[in-house]
Amino acid sequence: MGSPTDHSGPQIIQLTESEPPYYWGVDIGGTGIKLGLVDHSGQTxxxxxxxxxxxQGPESGVQRIGDLVTSTEETLGIVGKVPAIGLGAPGPMDLPKGLLVEPPQLPSWWGFPIVKAFQDQLQRPISFLNDANAAAYGEFWIGAGEHCDSMLLLTLGTGVGGGIIVDGELVNGVNSFGSECGHIIVDSSPxxxxxxxxxxxxxxxxYASASGVVARTRQLLTDGEQSSLSGLLGGADDELTAKKVYVEAEAGDALSLRIVDETARWLGIGVTTLVHALDPGVVSLGGAMNFGGANCPIGRRFLNGIIEEFKQRTFESVFAGTEINFATLGADAGYLGLAGYARKELLAASK
Amino acid sequence: MGSPTDHSGPQIIQLTESEPPYYWGVDIGGTGIKLGLVDHSGQTxxxxxxxxxxxQGPESGVQRIGDLVTSTEETLGIVGKVPAIGLGAPGPMDLPKGLLVEPPQLPSWWGFPIVKAFQDQLQRPISFLNDANAAAYGEFWIGAGEHCDSMLLLTLGTGVGGGIIVDGELVNGVNSFGSECGHIIVDSSPxxxxxxxxxxxxxxxxYASASGVVARTRQLLTDGEQSSLSGLLGGADDELTAKKVYVEAEAGDALSLRIVDETARWLGIGVTTLVHALDPGVVSLGGAMNFGGANCPIGRRFLNGIIEEFKQRTFESVFAGTEINFATLGADAGYLGLAGYARKELLAASK
Structure with missing residues (x-):
């Protein structure tokens, strides 16, 4: 699958040889909405x-999404061949009622009955998920957890999102708050x-989000620690970023390396807790806050630091039976997971 | 249902008017084995x-259990009317392979293929579970979580056991280590x-097991804190117990009350983490280490302390949507859950 992540604007990728039915994954965020049409194997x-x-509010958004879905299906000649849609949005939400509750990124959408609006416009089943859970389902379906029955995804971005899959089922929670692994407690000190x-x-x-990394770095610099980042302390608030910590760590700056290692340590604590509760077999790290990820020495040091902390805190057999890796789908995970989940729910309903 | 927990020896309770089929729950512990014959509604x-x-080793144990099962079914005239058996044992275990791995309480049973042994002797399907998960399933089926689709049980005893049920399914884990909530991290300080x-x-x-309560109390007494428990410090190791902390707390001893409150605080931290990962709707506290439980002011203070800590650490809507209570089945939860799980698996297999 070619990665459509970096495409700059609306476009239609040539249909591959894959056959219908297809499934839409619609991933709604505060600034952008991603729409992916995906086949049964996860091919976009x-x-x-x-x-x-x-x-402009939610009605306008739903209208524009609906128009794009309809026109794309017409253009591709697949009207009637997309039997279900997966819809993702940021929480908090009410999944059974099909509502957005109070997502900070979408203030004009608060309380909006988004599922009903889409059903009315597009006349087919809508599977509704939290965006982080959707990304986890994507990685589970065709990404880092493709070979597994259960998995845990931690998405490291501005915040830390989570998605838990147990025996093929997402943990959506009784209050639509399931899998909010960014909110587990790793430090109970006063x-x-x-x-x-x-x-x-x-x-x-x-501790482990980009914002947390920046705040922890700023704290150490304020405390007088020396670093090639020190010059950024007096600048605008947005000059110090997790990306810059990564770049300086790569250049050998000791403080930046310390931040990378300590971030790994906090994640290792969180991973231990989550594995001891869930024993998922696979823990995958998604999101852009990965210090370069698998293709870079600092990213690998980061991953190894998490694994080492986990090893020290868990049991030998649990360590041996748990894989910790980087996610593979990048920013596509959300819409792919949504399409995959819509497919899964449709298949389950037709059983 | 009459509670058989305190019966002093083997006996057969008169059959009620309930109809077959029945299910055996066989809960194997280090000192005792409980066998309960249970009907479809959870009636023992x-x-x-x-x-x-x-x-005497596992073969002898399985033989004695098998003989008792057979003779009881003959005595009650229900031969052929008990189609499945739930079997529970302490971990670590290998559920898919049907093995006990290295349970510290049962050294002579390590590596024993317990499921095959029972199948050979009793010739019917055996559902195999971790004992703590079995207790959680019991509470879920007919106890504190009877009204729910998901729940979390924390069993406070010598250790802390856990059992997680998500949408009716137990979290048994990929390495048979699922729901080991006693091993989540609540204190990451050095x-x-x-x-x-x-x-x-x-x-x-x-922190929150009976052993943890005793160790924490001993630490404070050693540090010179004054308490009506002080006299126990020089005595034998087993003179200071969690039960005595509860008794002295009830009598107004300030240090004992502090231990109760701090135990609640640690549990509140753990509950917050687990609820943020799982959003189960119900968190139930089982086990004997409950400072008197629901029927006693200190027990209610303990529960309220947990709720208060959770309230301070979670979101308003999550707090409102989460019930924290005491479990209701006591020491019967294990065999009841095993019988209930055997029934569930049999029904699922016959669909």
């Missing part, structure tokens, strides 16, 4: 990304870091 | 407890308590 046959235009969105202390997200 | 129609006689079985630091079990 069409992909488009449009602006969310949040300020001075633990505060959650970046406000709220609880000591949660994984405050 | 026969119950017996025998000594494990660990030193001087965190060591796991009572050796191994990792800062795990919930080291």
């Amino acid at each position: 046959v069409a992909y488009e990304k449009i602006a969310t235009m949040e300020s 001075h633990a870091r505060l959650c970046i969105w406000g709220g609880g202390r000591g949660q994984l997200e405050a | 129609v026969a119950y017996e407890k025998i000594a494990t006689m660990e030193s 001087h965190a308590r060591l796991c009572i079985w050796g191994g990792g630091r800062g795990q919930l079990e080291a």
